[in-house]
Amino acid sequence: MPTISGTVILTGANSSAGLHAVDHLLKTYPQHTAVFTVRSAANTDVNTNSLRDIIARYPKAKAYIYELDLADLTAVHAFATTISGQITSGSLPAIKSIICNAFYWNLVADPELTVDGYDKTLQVGHIAHVALVLRLLEHFSPDGGRIELLSSISHYRKKSPMTPYLPEIPDNIDLLIHPPADRDKQGRGAQRYAILKLVITTWMYPLNEYLQKDPKFSKITVVAINPGNLGDSRAFRTNVPLSIKIIQKIVIQKIVFKPLMPLIQRFADPTFRTSREAGVDIIELGVAKAEDGERGYYTLLKKDDPDPAVLDKERQRIIWEKSAEWAKINKDNTALKVAFE
Numbered sequence: 001m002p003t004i005s006g007t008v009i010l011t012g013a014n015s016s017a018g019l020h021a022v023d024h025l026l027k028t029y030p031q032h033t034a035v036f037t038v039r040s041a042a043n044t045d046v047n048t049n050s051l052r053d054i055i056a057r058y059p060k061a062k063a064y065i066y067e068l069d070l071a072d073l074t075a076v077h078a079f080a081t082t083i084s085g086q087i088t089s090g091s092l093p094a095i096k097s098i099i100c101n102a103f104y105w106n107l108v109a110d111p112e113l114t115v116d117g118y119d120k121t122l123q124v125g126h127i128a129h130v131a132l133v134l135r136l137l138e139h140f141s142p143d144g145g146r147i148e149l150l151s152s153i154s155h156y157r158k159k160s161p162m163t164p165y166l167p168e169i170p171d172n173i174d175l176l177i178h179p180p181a182d183r184d185k186q187g188r189g190a191q192r193y194a195i196l197k198l199v200i201t202t203w204m205y206p207l208n209e210y211l212q213k214d215p216k217f218s219k220i221t222v223v224a225i226n227p228g229n230l231g232d233s234r235a236f237r238t239n240v241p242l243s244i245k246i247i248q249k250i251v252i253q254k255i256v257f258k259p260l261m262p263l264i265q266r267f268a269d270p271t272f273r274t275s276r277e278a279g280v281d282i283i284e285l286g287v288a289k290a291e292d293g294e295r296g297y298y299t300l301l302k303k304d305d306p307d308p309a310v311l312d313k314e315r316q317r318i319i320w321e322k323s324a325e326w327a328k329i330n331k332d333n334t335a336l337k338v339a340f341e
Contacts, residue, residue, distance in 0.1 A: 020279025
């Protein structure tokens with residue numbers, strides 16, 4: 001158990017894995033102060049009410065819910081300013097971990113643009129987190145800490161049952177933020193999600209390099225985790241075709257999860273599991289191991305090799321530069337000056 005307390009920021013805290021991550025964090029690592037972000041903090045939001053119920057189980061917990069719409073960069077930068085001020089004033093301790101858990105997908109519609117004019121899948125899952133991380137670096141504990149990005153098995157350029165299209169970073173990089181419409185809503189929507197995870201995993205590498213170049217930040221490590229194939233995820237009931245909803249509700253939930261899961265894990269997909277198991281691993285890698293000095297890509301809690309595409313230095317450079325541009329980050333609003341020299 002970590003002995004140095006700090007602030008742990010978790011986005012998408014009311015998601016399927018997020019709720020279990022919250023429970024594990026508050027139960028197992030109560031010395032930390034938790035900042036949980038959700039898209040809607042309204043009392044009518046059933047998922048945020050589930051988050052409140054979990055927090056209520058731990059009356060001594062130092063846990064706070066913040067409403068944050070990651071599809072609005074003005075709100076993201078304002079949130080970063082708020083957290084910066086609270087840490088500077090001492091009302092929040094220095095940051096120990098930032099866990100970038102939130103994501104968005106839509107498999108039944110054309111690409112959606114945010115108020116900032118970017119593809120919503122890419123902005124919620126990546127661009128907003130770029131802004132958040134690079135704005136808050138100076139408020140990490142001097143002893144170091146961890147940035148955890150949520151990757152996926154889908155970032156590999158391999159065939160998937162969800163889409164016939166492989167994830168690729170296009171030569172025209174602006175197609176990432178303005179993907180074209182296509183009649184195959186499911187296939188292209190799932191491809192946009194896979195591209196998101198490819199971009200996230202690629203971005204991790206230059207971020208680690210820049211952090212190591214700056215003595216002030218060299219103890220901050222970045223990891224990207226594939227948390228597994230979560231058959232019970234609420235994502236399979238949101239913005240997906242009816243066929244996927246039926247498969248998830250009837251086949252997976254009622255037939256597979258109980259009697260067949262051990263067989264699937266042994267013979268087909270060793271990462272197939274529940275959101276509860278994923279939530280535990282997210283906290284273990286992002287918080288419990290925050291001072292282990294490790295960097296890189298993980299499958300569950302095991303160091304792994306990412307798709308070779310993410311190791312291309314030129315692609316890393318392009319993704320780094322464009323991500324900062326899209327996130328409205330420059331040398332004047334991040335402490336990571338070495339990245340903008």
